[in-house]
Amino acid sequence: APSIIQEDFLSLKDYSTDEILDLLNLAIELKKPQNKYLPLLKGKVLGMIFEKASTRTRVSFEAGMLQLGGNAMFLSSQDTQVGRGETIADTGRVLSGYLDGLMIRTFHQSTVQELADFSSIPVINGLTDDYHPCQVMADLMTILEHFGTLKGKKLAYIGDGNNVANSLMIGAAKVGMDISIASPAAYAPTPEMVTLAKDIAQYTGSVIDITESPEQAVADSDAIYTDVWASMGQEQETIERFEHFQGFQVNDELVKHAKADHIFMHCLPAHREEEVTTGILEGPHSVIFQQSENRLHAQKAVLIALMADK
Numbered sequence: 001a002p003s004i005i006q007e008d009f010l011s012l013k014d015y016s017t018d019e020i021l022d023l024l025n026l027a028i029e030l031k032k033p034q035n036k037y038l039p040l041l042k043g044k045v046l047g048m049i050f051e052k053a054s055t056r057t058r059v060s061f062e063a064g065m066l067q068l069g070g071n072a073m074f075l076s077s078q079d080t081q082v083g084r085g086e087t088i089a090d091t092g093r094v095l096s097g098y099l100d101g102l103m104i105r106t107f108h109q110s111t112v113q114e115l116a117d118f119s120s121i122p123v124i125n126g127l128t129d130d131y132h133p134c135q136v137m138a139d140l141m142t143i144l145e146h147f148g149t150l151k152g153k154k155l156a157y158i159g160d161g162n163n164v165a166n167s168l169m170i171g172a173a174k175v176g177m178d179i180s181i182a183s184p185a186a187y188a189p190t191p192e193m194v195t196l197a198k199d200i201a202q203y204t205g206s207v208i209d210i211t212e213s214p215e216q217a218v219a220d221s222d223a224i225y226t227d228v229w230a231s232m233g234q235e236q237e238t239i240e241r242f243e244h245f246q247g248f249q250v251n252d253e254l255v256k257h258a259k260a261d262h263i264f265m266h267c268l269p270a271h272r273e274e275e276v277t278t279g280i281l282e283g284p285h286s287v288i289f290q291q292s293e294n295r296l297h298a299q300k301a302v303l304i305a306l307m308a309d310k
């Protein structure tokens with residue numbers, strides 16, 4: 001197991017550059033066919049609390065735990081006492097008596113923090129309104145596999161300054177990658193989030209750029225990334241957001257500004273012909289299914305780092 005000193009995986013901001021690179025290198029090792037089944041978590045059980053929908057996160061964590069010799073338990077908030085108001089503090093203390101690790105997908109980052117504070121077992125953030133660190137580990141792994149390096153590469157993120165954008169910004173800052181985020185002004189990442197990323201970037205040399213111009217963001221980029229305009233929990237804003245995000249679609253015209261050998265990325269699920277055209281999603285630059293597969297490998301690395309016997 002890599003020499004990770006962290007007990008939880010709540011945000012990439014808590015991890016050092018070396019810890020992140022160690023996890024990525026472990027993930028690349030785990031991806032080799034001969035390492036698919038390694039009983040490093042034999043007999044261990046991961047609980048997975050979901051307060052929002054999921055395909056990739058649920059299935060990749062569950063498959064990953066089984067491949068590591070353990071088990072995973074899907075805990076929908078609707079079918080547990082969480083949905084009937086049992087506190088997160090009580091839930092964390094109870095589940096710590098049964099399980100070896102917990103993953104949670106929820107709304108507020110403070111809920112994940114509270115679960116970690118009250119649990120005596122490792123807690124993993126499987127997406128909040130603020131962050132999606134597991135996704136960004138898979139994304140960094142994909143960029144690393146494709147280009148052989150992260151430092152100095154430029155990532156352009158077009159669209160909503162959401163959980164994925166925040167984690168990409170922090171992840172990029174940690175590994176010395178440049179990132180340019182283009183959003184309508186009202187949907188840009190918060191000043192606090194940008195300050196956090198820029199503070200990290202001081203030490204790694206990353207350039208963090210926030211703009212309202214998709215063309216400026218994409219200019220000379222190595223990777224172009226987008227995500228849905230209305231995230232889970234924002235469904236009632238869909239129409240209003242659709243109007244505000246006109247001009248922020250990733251399409252043939254926009255990608256002309258990127259490097260010729262750029263890759264196109266999306267965390268999925270995608271809304272075709274909204275944030276991105278079908279042609280770009282399905283086109284030769286797209287690495288979206290390499291990204292989704294890498295969720296499995298990157299999360300297995302995180303699970304080993306947090307849950308394997310030391």
Ligand code: CP
Pocket residue numbers: 053054055056057058127135267268269
């Ligand atoms: N990208 C991602 O987290 O997908 P799911 O919502 O399907 O888990």
Ligand code: NVA
Pocket residue numbers: 127162163164227228230231232267268269
């Ligand atoms: N930003 C999206 C990502 C889904 C994986 C959401 O939060 O719904």
